[in-house]
Amino acid sequence: MSPTQGTGRADRAHSAGRTVVDIAAAVANGSLSAVAVLEENLAAIAARESEVHAFNLVTADRARERATQIDADVQAGKKVGRLAGVTIALKDNMCTRGVETTCSSKILAGWKPPYDATVVRRLADEGAVFVGKTNLDEFAMGSSTENSAFGPTRNPLDTSRVPGGSSGGSAAAVAAGFATASLGSDTGGSIRQPAALCGLVGVKPTYGMVSRQGLVAFGSSLDQIGPFTTTVADAALMMEVIAGHDPLDSTSLPQPAPMLTGELSKGVQGMRIGRITDMPEGSSPDVLAQLEAAFDALRAAGATVVDVQMPSMLYGLTAYYLVAPAEASSNLARFDGVRYGLRVDAKDLNSMYGATRAAGFGDEVKRRIMLGTYALSAGYYDAYYGKALKVRRLIADDFAQAYTKCDAILTPTSPTVAFKFGDKTSNPLAMYLCDVFTIPTNLAGHAAMSVPFGTGEAGLPVGVQILAPALGEAPMFRVAAELERAQ
Amino acid sequence: MPEPISRETVQKVARLARLDLNDAEVERMTQQLAGMLEHFRDVDALDLSNVEPLTQPIPLSNVLRDDVVAPSLDRDEVLGSAPAAQDGRFRVPPIVGFEE
Amino acid sequence: MTTPVNTSSGASASVNLSSIVATAEQLIDGWELVVGLEVHVELATKTKLFSASANRFGDEPNTHIDPVTLGLPGALPVLNRHAVELAMRLGLALNCRVQPCTFHRKNYFYPDLPKAYQISQYDQPLNIDGWLMLPGDVRIGVERAHLEEDTGKSTHAGGAEGRIQGSDYSLIDFNRAGVPLVEIVSRPDIRTSDQAKQYVSELRGILLAVGASDAKMEEGSMRCDVNVSVHKPGTPFGTRCEIKNVNSIRSVGRAIDYEARRQIDLINSGGVVKQQTLHWDDVAGRTNVLRTKEDADDYRYFLEPDLVPLAPDAAWIERVRAALPPLPAARRAALATLTGAGKESESVAVIVERGQDEYISAVAKVGGDAARALIYVQQAFAEEPATPRVPAGDIAALSLMEKNAKLTSTQAKTLLAELVTNGGGDVLAMAKAKGFEAMATGALESIVDQAIAADPQAWAKYKAGEQKAIGALVGAVMKLSAGKADGKAVTALLQAKASS
Numbered sequence A: 001m002s003p004t005q006g007t008g009r010a011d012r013a014h015s016a017g018r019t020v021v022d023i024a025a026a027v028a029n030g031s032l033s034a035v036a037v038l039e040e041n042l043a044a045i046a047a048r049e050s051e052v053h054a055f056n057l058v059t060a061d062r063a064r065e066r067a068t069q070i071d072a073d074v075q076a077g078k079k080v081g082r083l084a085g086v087t088i089a090l091k092d093n094m095c096t097r098g099v100e101t102t103c104s105s106k107i108l109a110g111w112k113p114p115y116d117a118t119v120v121r122r123l124a125d126e127g128a129v130f131v132g133k134t135n136l137d138e139f140a141m142g143s144s145t146e147n148s149a150f151g152p153t154r155n156p157l158d159t160s161r162v163p164g165g166s167s168g169g170s171a172a173a174v175a176a177g178f179a180t181a182s183l184g185s186d187t188g189g190s191i192r193q194p195a196a197l198c199g200l201v202g203v204k205p206t207y208g209m210v211s212r213q214g215l216v217a218f219g220s221s222l223d224q225i226g227p228f229t230t231t232v233a234d235a236a237l238m239m240e241v242i243a244g245h246d247p248l249d250s251t252s253l254p255q256p257a258p259m260l261t262g263e264l265s266k267g268v269q270g271m272r273i274g275r276i277t278d279m280p281e282g283s284s285p286d287v288l289a290q291l292e293a294a295f296d297a298l299r300a301a302g303a304t305v306v307d308v309q310m311p312s313m314l315y316g317l318t319a320y321y322l323v324a325p326a327e328a329s330s331n332l333a334r335f336d337g338v339r340y341g342l343r344v345d346a347k348d349l350n351s352m353y354g355a356t357r358a359a360g361f362g363d364e365v366k367r368r369i370m371l372g373t374y375a376l377s378a379g380y381y382d383a384y385y386g387k388a389l390k391v392r393r394l395i396a397d398d399f400a401q402a403y404t405k406c407d408a409i410l411t412p413t414s415p416t417v418a419f420k421f422g423d424k425t426s427n428p429l430a431m432y433l434c435d436v437f438t439i440p441t442n443l444a445g446h447a448a449m450s451v452p453f454g455t456g457e458a459g460l461p462v463g464v465q466i467l468a469p470a471l472g473e474a475p476m477f478r479v480a481a482e483l484e485r486a487q
Numbered sequence B: 001m002p003e004p005i006s007r008e009t010v011q012k013v014a015r016l017a018r019l020d021l022n023d024a025e026v027e028r029m030t031q032q033l034a035g036m037l038e039h040f041r042d043v044d045a046l047d048l049s050n051v052e053p054l055t056q057p058i059p060l061s062n063v064l065r066d067d068v069v070a071p072s073l074d075r076d077e078v079l080g081s082a083p084a085a086q087d088g089r090f091r092v093p094p095i096v097g098f099e100e
Numbered sequence C: 001m002t003t004p005v006n007t008s009s010g011a012s013a014s015v016n017l018s019s020i021v022a023t024a025e026q027l028i029d030g031w032e033l034v035v036g037l038e039v040h041v042e043l044a045t046k047t048k049l050f051s052a053s054a055n056r057f058g059d060e061p062n063t064h065i066d067p068v069t070l071g072l073p074g075a076l077p078v079l080n081r082h083a084v085e086l087a088m089r090l091g092l093a094l095n096c097r098v099q100p101c102t103f104h105r106k107n108y109f110y111p112d113l114p115k116a117y118q119i120s121q122y123d124q125p126l127n128i129d130g131w132l133m134l135p136g137d138v139r140i141g142v143e144r145a146h147l148e149e150d151t152g153k154s155t156h157a158g159g160a161e162g163r164i165q166g167s168d169y170s171l172i173d174f175n176r177a178g179v180p181l182v183e184i185v186s187r188p189d190i191r192t193s194d195q196a197k198q199y200v201s202e203l204r205g206i207l208l209a210v211g212a213s214d215a216k217m218e219e220g221s222m223r224c225d226v227n228v229s230v231h232k233p234g235t236p237f238g239t240r241c242e243i244k245n246v247n248s249i250r251s252v253g254r255a256i257d258y259e260a261r262r263q264i265d266l267i268n269s270g271g272v273v274k275q276q277t278l279h280w281d282d283v284a285g286r287t288n289v290l291r292t293k294e295d296a297d298d299y300r301y302f303l304e305p306d307l308v309p310l311a312p313d314a315a316w317i318e319r320v321r322a323a324l325p326p327l328p329a330a331r332r333a334a335l336a337t338l339t340g341a342g343k344e345s346e347s348v349a350v351i352v353e354r355g356q357d358e359y360i361s362a363v364a365k366v367g368g369d370a371a372r373a374l375i376y377v378q379q380a381f382a383e384e385p386a387t388p389r390v391p392a393g394d395i396a397a398l399s400l401m402e403k404n405a406k407l408t409s410t411q412a413k414t415l416l417a418e419l420v421t422n423g424g425g426d427v428l429a430m431a432k433a434k435g436f437e438a439m440a441t442g443a444l445e446s447i448v449d450q451a452i453a454a455d456p457q458a459w460a461k462y463k464a465g466e467q468k469a470i471g472a473l474v475g476a477v478m479k480l481s482a483g484k485a486d487g488k489a490v491t492a493l494l495q496a497k498a499s500s
Ligand SMILES: [Mg+2]
Pocket: C001, C002, C003, C004, C038, C183
């Protein structure tokens, strides 16, 4: 499919031209070889990776071995999984046994985890082929992938622009045809915003739906793993594989993965779609125009659009930028030069700690560690962290109120289409505003996704965000499928 | 709302976080943190007195595991990726200024 | 780790007036001692508090490690049900309320703390508001007993004697990291060092009784921090000092006595006690300053987002309560009643501590004499397990023979030793073989004692190993008994007396 209308960029973006659903079916029935699929991706990587820099590491040899094995299994008549031969890129903050996992940070450069993340195991069990580890803002802190210690990723649709972030490498890898699908992590919009900027479908599942085990933590109460795909059906299938209870994650929801592929054809007849009347301002007109078009499309398909209020939405950003750094300051304290990763030698232990962490972390990470440490420290907890948690409650209450009137809410995913490099790097607050629409749902722990819907400035894709309540993935995917059909 | 953040506070926080900052970084950090915290004053407009903090988005309780042993990681593999190891242990520089 | 909340034992600058007042004899030169204890115990689980890595002491370093134990990026904690159950058992045994609770992160950097935070309980611990009764009906409040994870172990190399100061480097073993601990925090209700020792000993007995821990202080599975302050009766509590590294019950007493004296002398000489963390040096018999509290770390406690609340329901709590075994105090009372011994007598305390009280009940049940059994078991079964190898029936038989004057106490002791050596035996046959039953042994023994008294030189020689000296003694007994005594029995009796 083509998510944008009549631009050359879109065609190039999906040069592989195959979906997860198609590949899995064709490889499993022997009509397509997993090796051929992989070689197509590797050829695209050879052609454009030096320009895009989607990857921190391409695992071509391992991938070839794996693809060859899958083809052999198919030949031998063995049962292959639901993702047989599907090439997948993994954000480089997910642990892969024996394969470097860096979080795009110098402090973890060269570290090879001795275990696999749960999502990695689940994908592997279903026959996926891992192409490599993708670039990100260091420790997932950023909205443009400019904060990587290994250099930025470029938007394959326009390499003068950012791919969004922090999962920019995962978005770029799919948009550039380097992989059929990818996984990202979303703490405040880090899947949905790059999906929007790269013209992809990106899902932030309900908190607890996908195991965090093996995901290097940023904001533990906010982080969720989700897929990037070119179609809604692909995202649904990916979710069915990666979601579901994991006993290794105490915050994992007890229920099995939701069956979503069956939802896609149900349409939106009778559904109530919320429009936030007191939405934060600052979105560009092209983005708002596509949002209106999306409402129209759903109305035309039989949905009702209802007004809802989110008076505390504005405060989401404020609460998020204390809650996430507070958790991060604690989560990142383990990078101390003792057990793994970088050590800068020094005469005594405390000097070693200070020098290692100073050399290992980039500016944005340091800034958030400082902010988070401050917000939790004696004398400041109640004024900052404690208050932020109360704001978090207000936001959840606003959503609860809104969902008494509607089944899902539409907003822009990002206030603008992909922006140029350096546009927001000098001003952290301006960068943080990229996530104004995506953050509240992380605070509430609800489901959300971005689907491409038309284009805006410079022919670049616009993403529409669908918000749904906790465990609202089924209605959310119905809306997403409808928007995709309306393209 | 507490005082605006000072250089001294930034230095103290940096010590708590075990993050060596040079003078220029302390200066820059002081300004940027002040900017962030200033932004947080928006929240002062809200009446939060009767609001329960929300720490975990989805309420679960009593998530428990059976007391069954699983194999250990391989010590050599783990120590092999450590910055320094000796005698089957992780090695660190002398511990100064701590209690025993 | 140190208890987070302000309610911790031993108030500092608080205006608390103690409700528990020392007796005049308990005062030290007119000063009242106030002690609170924080005791850490390792729970007897198979795995760690938050991961499936083995909880085992004494193995090769870093052989019980997994991603959670090492704090590897991406690793997540999952709570051990058995650890919770053991902590509940202990809490209920300490008369605590078991309540819904949460876990917090306590953030600080130290190389044996893998994640740079310890997962512990903060304002909502599992067990609160209990008490422990010391012998003599002294009731010590238990403020809380919460769950937390242990740290790894650092070894300091180079420098002097493995001490941290002046070492060249340290080596870290994470086998202990993540082992489940319960921290039991007493209220500052203890007024003497003897009470403190009794508290630790009683707590240890309870831990063993409920199977929560092996509570081996020498192996570190039970560790005491002692808070000490002094004040004049009727005035607010003094400033307290916390003493770490107190690794035996005896040291608890010594450390408190030393520290109380130090504080009193300091105040008497015009000084002021500063709130400090001290280290007990058992060899030198003194406390040393580790650090003053002003530069204490700022632990930045916050709710652990990777764990969910723990809320044991009433059914679970009642199930645990119902399954609690009898506790040491009740067992001492029962044993005292059964044997007629005082409930604070040493023999009763020792037998309950060894867990051999049930064995004595078993002896009584088959008709044995409980009072004698208590003495036998105390004297001869120190090396025996809680359920000794000697069948209860054999001890019952022995006790009856002695009670019915078929054996002298010396003869009984001889047979008892043989029973222990052989793991039991037919007491009647053993007595016969030794000739103990040939004459009314009570009478025989008194004659033997007369013979010994009459010829102390012969007795001394015989005892010193001169075998032929026995002839004079046997001859004297035969004469005194008018030939009624059995020579073999006399010889055996003399032998038994000489070797006892
Ligand atoms: Mg403590």
